[in-house]
Amino acid sequence: MSDHAVLHVKGRVLVGPDDVRDELWVVEGRISYDRPSGARDVRTVDGWALPGLVDAHCHVGLGAHGPVDTDVAEKQALTDREAGTLLIRDAGSPSDTRWIDDRDDLPKIIRAGRHIARTRRYIRGYAHEIEPDALVAYVGQEARRGDGWVKLVGDWIDRDLGDLSACWPREAIEAAIAEAHRLGARVTAHCFSEDSLTDLVESGIDCVEHATGLTEDLIPLFAERGVAIVPTLVNIATFPALADGGESKYPRWSAHMRRLHERRYDTVRNAHDAGIPVYVGTDAGGTLPHGLVAAEVAELVTAGIPPVEALAATTWAARAWLGRPGLEEGAAADLVVYDTDPRADVRVLAAPRRVVLGGRVVD
Numbered sequence: 001m002s003d004h005a006v007l008h009v010k011g012r013v014l015v016g017p018d019d020v021r022d023e024l025w026v027v028e029g030r031i032s033y034d035r036p037s038g039a040r041d042v043r044t045v046d047g048w049a050l051p052g053l054v055d056a057h058c059h060v061g062l063g064a065h066g067p068v069d070t071d072v073a074e075k076q077a078l079t080d081r082e083a084g085t086l087l088i089r090d091a092g093s094p095s096d097t098r099w100i101d102d103r104d105d106l107p108k109i110i111r112a113g114r115h116i117a118r119t120r121r122y123i124r125g126y127a128h129e130i131e132p133d134a135l136v137a138y139v140g141q142e143a144r145r146g147d148g149w150v151k152l153v154g155d156w157i158d159r160d161l162g163d164l165s166a167c168w169p170r171e172a173i174e175a176a177i178a179e180a181h182r183l184g185a186r187v188t189a190h191c192f193s194e195d196s197l198t199d200l201v202e203s204g205i206d207c208v209e210h211a212t213g214l215t216e217d218l219i220p221l222f223a224e225r226g227v228a229i230v231p232t233l234v235n236i237a238t239f240p241a242l243a244d245g246g247e248s249k250y251p252r253w254s255a256h257m258r259r260l261h262e263r264r265y266d267t268v269r270n271a272h273d274a275g276i277p278v279y280v281g282t283d284a285g286g287t288l289p290h291g292l293v294a295a296e297v298a299e300l301v302t303a304g305i306p307p308v309e310a311l312a313a314t315t316w317a318a319r320a321w322l323g324r325p326g327l328e329e330g331a332a333a334d335l336v337v338y339d340t341d342p343r344a345d346v347r348v349l350a351a352p353r354r355v356v357l358g359g360r361v362v363d
């Protein structure tokens with residue numbers, strides 16, 4: 001990182017999808033559209049500027065077997081920063097990552113506390129594993145620990161059934177979501193299957209992660225209530241390998257996972273076309289590496305979302321949804337600069353020319 005009195009970003013500044021300006025200035029870490037008078041020691045960055053990218057489903061401090069050491073968590077956050085991800089919605093972590101808030105050289109994080117799962121119904125070492133009678137209490141606890149979000153595991157394989165199934169009874173879900181809302185927190189849930197979604201959406205959930213089971217019958221209700229989805233297509237891409245691994249023991253589950261994978265692009269495009277807000281999330285930190293944000297944007301385009309809207313899903317729209325500014329006057333200067341227009345080809349996101357965090361160029 002290097003400090004400069006004033007930073008001048010010029011070329012094309014994408015303040016919004018249709019709000020393109022020629023330049024911005026960064027003074028004391030904040031964005032300004034007025035050239036500062038008497039500016040000296042000006043550093044110039046040229047190119048196409050976007051607000052710092054958002055990874056709306058990412059895990060910091062989480063590894064394949066649960067919590068990881070602080071130095072590993074730091075590397076995860078640095079990898080995201082290099083990819084241009086400057087705002088993370090952490091979708092569940094067993095680690096205390098509050099120390100990151102004191103580090104102005106690391107991405108900003110909005111936490112959902114720790115995953116809340118039904119007993120033996122999630123990856124070992126990740127979640128609070130509880131029974132429905134404790135759900136409200138745990139939701140209250142994680143709502144207080146987090147930054148305005150709570151994360152439930154809505155469905156998972158039921159080994160006796162040999163297939164995915166919903167984890168919580170309807171009454172428990174209703175009470176839990178009401179408690180989170182009472183505390184000012186939004187609720188999201190991990191859902192692969194179809195049968196967990198109805199109770200969650202009818203109980204007022206705010207977002208669904210993965211949402212591979214979102215079929216035509218429920219799309220209108222999601223759209224009407226403005227329930228967002230974060231598909232994490234780079235994670236869904238691993239379903240065939242998971243299905244292969246579980247084939248001999250759980251053939252029904254394997255076949256189900258393959259079906260969900262096969263229709264993944266249709267699911268996402270149909271949801272988007274119906275007006276359901278779709279955001280970029282990579283699911284990095286469990287089994288997937290960090291830094292995949294560009295790949296996920298490309299996947300949304302492959303699914304049929306127009307490039308500008310796929311970009312919005314990791315920039316303007318995602319920031320508004322999370323209540324964080326973009327490139328507005330006075331906002332913290334978190335931005336990424338590219339060689340060419342990312343609206344013309346989102347693949348440019350894979351190679352940022354410059355990352356600027358808190359007004360400082362990350363070297």
Ligand SMILES: [Zn+2]
Nearest residue numbers: 059091283286
């Ligand atoms: Zn996840």
